[in-house]
Amino acid sequence: xxxxxxxxxxxxxxxxxxxxxxxxxxxxEKILAERAGKNTVVPGxxxxxxxxxxxxxDNSAAIYGKFKQIGSxxxxxxxxxxxxxxxxxxxxxxxYAKNHQEIxxxxxxFDIPNFFDINTGVxxxxxxxxxxxxxxxxxxxxxSHTVSYGAVGAFSAGIGRSEAAAIWATGEIxxxxxxxxxxxxxxxxxxxxxxxxxxxxxxxxxxxDGALYKAVEFTxxxxxxxTIADRIVFANMTVEMGGxxxxxxxxxxxxxxxxxxxxxxxxxxxxxxxxxxxxxxxxTIDSASIEPQVAKxxxxxxxxxxxxxxxxxxxxxxxxxxxxxxxxxxxxxAAVLKGRKVAKNxxxxxxxxxxxxxxxxxxxGLFETIIEAGGIVMNPGCGPCLGAxxxxxxxxxxxxxxxxRNFKGRMGCKTASVYLASPETVAASAIAGEICAAxxxx
Amino acid sequence: xxxxKYGDDVNTDVIFPGKYTYTISDPKEMAEHALEDLxxxxxxxxxxxxxxxxxxxxxxxxSREQAATCIKYSGVAAVIAKSFSRIFFRNCINxxxxxxxxxxxxxxxxxxxxxxxxREGNRIQVDxxxxxxxxxxxxxxxxIDGGGLIPYLQKKFSGKES
Numbered sequence: 001x002x003x004x005x006x007x008x009x010x011x012x013x014x015x016x017x018x019x020x021x022x023x024x025x026x027x028x029e030k031i032l033a034e035r036a037g038k039n040t041v042v043p044g045x046x047x048x049x050x051x052x053x054x055x056x057x058d059n060s061a062a063i064y065g066k067f068k069q070i071g072s073x074x075x076x077x078x079x080x081x082x083x084x085x086x087x088x089x090x091x092x093x094x095x096y097a098k099n100h101q102e103i104x105x106x107x108x109x110f111d112i113p114n115f116f117d118i119n120t121g122v123x124x125x126x127x128x129x130x131x132x133x134x135x136x137x138x139x140x141x142x143x144s145h146t147v148s149y150g151a152v153g154a155f156s157a158g159i160g161r162s163e164a165a166a167i168w169a170t171g172e173i174x175x176x177x178x179x180x181x182x183x184x185x186x187x188x189x190x191x192x193x194x195x196x197x198x199x200x201x202x203x204x205x206x207x208x209d210g211a212l213y214k215a216v217e218f219t220x221x222x223x224x225x226x227t228i229a230d231r232i233v234f235a236n237m238t239v240e241m242g243g244x245x246x247x248x249x250x251x252x253x254x255x256x257x258x259x260x261x262x263x264x265x266x267x268x269x270x271x272x273x274x275x276x277x278x279x280x281x282x283x284t285i286d287s288a289s290i291e292p293q294v295a296k297x298x299x300x301x302x303x304x305x306x307x308x309x310x311x312x313x314x315x316x317x318x319x320x321x322x323x324x325x326x327x328x329x330x331x332x333x334a335a336v337l338k339g340r341k342v343a344k345n346x347x348x349x350x351x352x353x354x355x356x357x358x359x360x361x362x363x364x365g366l367f368e369t370i371i372e373a374g375g376i377v378m379n380p381g382c383g384p385c386l387g388a389x390x391x392x393x394x395x396x397x398x399x400x401x402x403x404x405r406n407f408k409g410r411m412g413c414k415t416a417s418v419y420l421a422s423p424e425t426v427a428a429s430a431i432a433g434e435i436c437a438a439x440x441x442x
Numbered sequence: 443x444x445x446x447k448y449g450d451d452v453n454t455d456v457i458f459p460g461k462y463t464y465t466i467s468d469p470k471e472m473a474e475h476a477l478e479d480l481x482x483x484x485x486x487x488x489x490x491x492x493x494x495x496x497x498x499x500x501x502x503x504x505s506r507e508q509a510a511t512c513i514k515y516s517g518v519a520a521v522i523a524k525s526f527s528r529i530f531f532r533n534c535i536n537x538x539x540x541x542x543x544x545x546x547x548x549x550x551x552x553x554x555x556x557x558x559x560x561r562e563g564n565r566i567q568v569d570x571x572x573x574x575x576x577x578x579x580x581x582x583x584x585x586i587d588g589g590g591l592i593p594y595l596q597k598k599f600s601g602k603e604s
Contacts, residue, residue: 046581058464059506065467070595088464095465144505144529160507160533162591169595174582208451209499213528242499244528299451386460386504407455407503409479414459 024274026180027247028215031155031271035138043179043280053132054080054167055141057123058087061102063142066165075110076171082114082141083107084126089118089381092389121354121380124148124322128232129356131261135250135270140164140173145322145404147238151231152257153250153270158239178244179280180215185222187288192439194332195230196324196402196422198222199237200293202285204303212242214280217273222287223248228257229326236323237404240300249273292437294400295420298408306425306437316399317342317430319423320351320378321385324402329423330361334369336427336438342374343433349376349391351383375430387412400429443491443519445553446484450497454509454530456480463506472508473515490517495551497523501530507537514539520559522566524548535582538590542566544575
């Protein structure tokens, strides 16, 4: 990996070229300046903005509680509120059911138009596929993986529950302008190496705080070739290296994705970084040198290549979540599973990230392939990713998952272990009964 | 005053496990599970005024605000870390839990250290030696001065109505 300060050569005075005395601005500096009504902002500055949307999920009941405490009596802008139930759907217990009930009561009382009940999907997938996330939009959400929407060129960041309640009441939030890290993925990955592998590699290299407080811009040949599904994996996991937001400059891939959803160029105003923007740091990675990767227990930055951990026995294999539950992921998994059988003593759970994906997978016959192989197709939602239900681990068990977190206790049991990998690796390992690369199956 | 010292990258799952996030709503009950998967002895021994000292990236992972809430209601007076995850740091400001970013202090503090935090002066005294820490940005001081985000807004909205 090569570290350098910018794409532009230094001048004789050992300074970077300037743009009429003012350095160019990164994406985050431009969008936050624009949204704060300022000509320019600098990293470290605090601005107050009105987000296009504030997203929340099953925690909306807790947010409603805080909103009531604030005592504004009304929501500032009911159109600004997005609520998607996904974390524990359908409700696993009376407590969860009551939680959902309180949210539905709030939605009805305040006539919230953008509410999606338990038959829709994982919140981040829904925000993107329903077209709420668009280039140039500013979205916050009381979930750390709100960062996902940078995949389509939006600014998006996670916030806390009290802050979400404050936005419901006031429409506003303060944000600190972060400095920006640019990550250039040069070259083309080897066959069988996915976006998940590249991202795990990056997180392993720079660590769980490698982008702490920073905005991240992803670019380079490998990135230009990525589908939106791939870009969501990157943006989604930006928070696993501490990043505030992850951004991809909208391009033809983005516009095509949006057009397919009935959104043409009049439906958004894309924001791009200046070509002479000043980055705090630029990392360059050779994509072609990367092998399939896994994150080992119990941190996401504890990364090794699949070959280093090959042979570790698994009890559960999970394909899905906001990181890797898209149709492309299910196709990739089905391609590996086709005509094979999941190993005895392994439970393969598939969670499509949304009902739209579920329907598409059904039409393509992917479920048949998965079920014939011995897999279980679950309903769209977060599933056991955060340890609430639908596949909690027993003491000492090992799960290989396409999710984004493997912290101790994450899947409901603190003596269980979680490894993270791509859908291809998880599918292949489910067949082998132990961690192995999908290429080894071919 | 006791010191609880932990390492780097303490995540919010071990501070407040995900399985409780939608089943526990009372802050005092949250406190009974504080740091449950990191240090089971914490809740048994923590007392009002104790301090948590940790390495870099404290509070990483999930945005769950209960991670800050459960520590606050356990009686802990402050968390001193080399750095904080950004959402956890925001949650501390909003819920009135003092979060101090001070790598030098973290290196110097041992289990038996005597620690005094001068909040107004933005400095910590460790075994008699003063160490400065970056002040909370002026622009968000109003939240802390108002006792946290919700109490601040409560006052704002009740003022409007009266």
